[in-house]
Amino acid sequence: MSFTRLLASVGDLVLDPSIVFSFDRTGFNRHKQSFIHSDLDVDMTGRVCAVTGANSGLGKATAKAFAQRGAEVWMLCRNQERAEKARDELVDETGNAQIHVAIVDVGDLDSVRSFIESWRVTAVDVLVHNAGVLPNQRTDSPQGIETTLSINLVGPLALTAGLNKRLQAGKKPRIIWVSSGGMYSQKLRLDHLETPPGKFDGVKAYARTKRAMVVASARLANELKHTGIAVHCMHPGWANTKGVRDSIPGFWKVTRMILRSPEEGADTIVWLGVNDQAHDQSGLFWFDRQPRSTHLLPGTQATQAARDEVWLRIHELAGISPLEWTKHNQQEST
Ligand SMILES: NC(=O)c1ccc[n+]([C@@H]2O[C@H](COP(=O)([O-])OP(=O)(O)OC[C@H]3O[C@@H](n4cnc5c(N)ncnc54)[C@H](OP(=O)(O)O)[C@@H]3O)[C@@H](O)[C@H]2O)c1
Structure with missing residues (x-):
């Protein structure tokens, strides 16, 4: 181990528990001392990558990284104009003309269904659930689901189910869920997840959906383990993204000098999408290319019964069966 790496490891031990000096840019700079830079030297020609919310922030940085490596990239976005502008920029910057836009509002189940029906792509190698919101006021999706829950989790679950067969046709296929460190503050509770109590608190509602995402993705990894699809x-x-600046301006003002760049924030998404090393480690929670604990605070562990309850309810809300995940496999083997 080099001296710099040794110093970085000691720094991790001392500074990571502070959260701030882990989640910020200095944390990234320290953690990256143990990255293997050649991990990202992968030719992705022939691979199909779909990224939700790819017109901005981390999603755009992710789409760019895939495109730079020759992948066919699908930007799944809700707004045609913003999406096409971003696509044109990415085509210019990467020289990859295989970057496409498809319109889908992941918080609207009708939009998700019509996208699934109309999308002509038959095999998907990488699906990144990046789209996410932290609204300051409570609103509901067209199906009456609280918007944060609908966009961050229920819609993406329906999208995953609709693409299950196409993912199974992919090469070393993988699904990557973009959660948030904010989820550490919350314990999984179905009642609070579905109906945020009291005066609406967007930060808490957001963190609850991101906690539920962590729980659901681990369960999904287990459900899909015989399909070859890895779930991360x-x-x-x-x-530093538009999302942070617009949704939590107070936080952004105080921290903007120490925030990571969108590329640094997207690094682990890209690493999980590009590199096959984590493919055998489906179901884990990653940060800066390392599997991490899903709990940092006491009292945030949920019972198995609470996890089951949420798992069933988000399927009900998404209009899909929890048996969905084994369906295509069974069809193949009968
Ligand atoms: N930046 C951070 O520090 C941070 C920290 C923790 C987690 N995250 C997560 O990282 C992800 C990306 O966030 P970001 O910081 O890059 O924010 P961002 O710049 O606001 O990007 C969010 C993207 O999601 C899209 N989106 C939102 N609702 C959508 C919907 N219903 N259907 C389709 N696309 C939708 C947005 O599209 P429009 O442009 O049309 O609104 C935008 O492209 C989110 O899941 C966020 O929770 C970010």
Whole structure:
């Protein structure tokens, strides 16, 4: 081990528990001392990568990284104009003309269904659930699901189910869920997840959906383990994006000098998407290319019964069966 790496490891031990000096840019700079830079030297020609919310922030940085490596990239976005502008920029910056836009509002189940029906792609190698929101006021999706829950978890679950067969047709296929370190503050509770109690608190509602995402992705990994699809969940630390600036302006003002760049925030998404090393470690929660604990605070562990309850309810809300995940496999083997 080099001296710099040794120093970085000692720094991790001392500074990571502070959260701030882990999630911020200094944390990234320290953690990256143990990255293997050649991990990202992968030719992705022939691979199909779909990234939700790819017109901005981490999603755009992720789409760019895949495109730079020759992948066919699908930007799944809700707004045609913003998506096409971002696509044109990415085509210019990467020289890859195989970057496409498809319109889907992941918080609207009708939009998700019509995208699934109309999308002509038959095999997907990488699906990144990046789209996410932290609204300051409570609103509901067209199906009456609280918006944070609908966009961050229920819609993406329906999208995953709709693409299950196409993912199974992919090469070393993988699903990457973009959660948040904010989820550490919350314990999984179905009642609070579905109906945020009291005056609406967007930060808490957001963190609850991201906690539920961590739980659901681990369960999904287990359900899909015989299909060859790996399921990863990660959090990006704190990165300077439009989402952070607009949703939590107070936090952004105080921290903007120490926030990661969108590329640094997206690094672990890209690493999980590009590199096959984690493919055998489905179901884990990643940060800066390392599997991490899903609990940092006492009292945030949920019972198996609470996890089962949430698992069943999010399927009900998404209009899909929990048996969905084994369906295509069984069809193949009968
Ligand atoms: N930045 C951070 O520090 C940080 C920390 C923890 C977690 N995250 C997570 O990282 C992900 C990306 O966030 P970001 O920081 O890059 O924010 P961002 O710049 O606001 O990007 C969010 C993207 O999601 C899209 N989106 C939102 N609702 C959508 C919907 N219903 N259907 C389709 N696309 C939708 C947005 O599209 P529009 O442009 O059309 O709104 C935008 O492209 C989110 O899941 C966020 O929770 C970020």
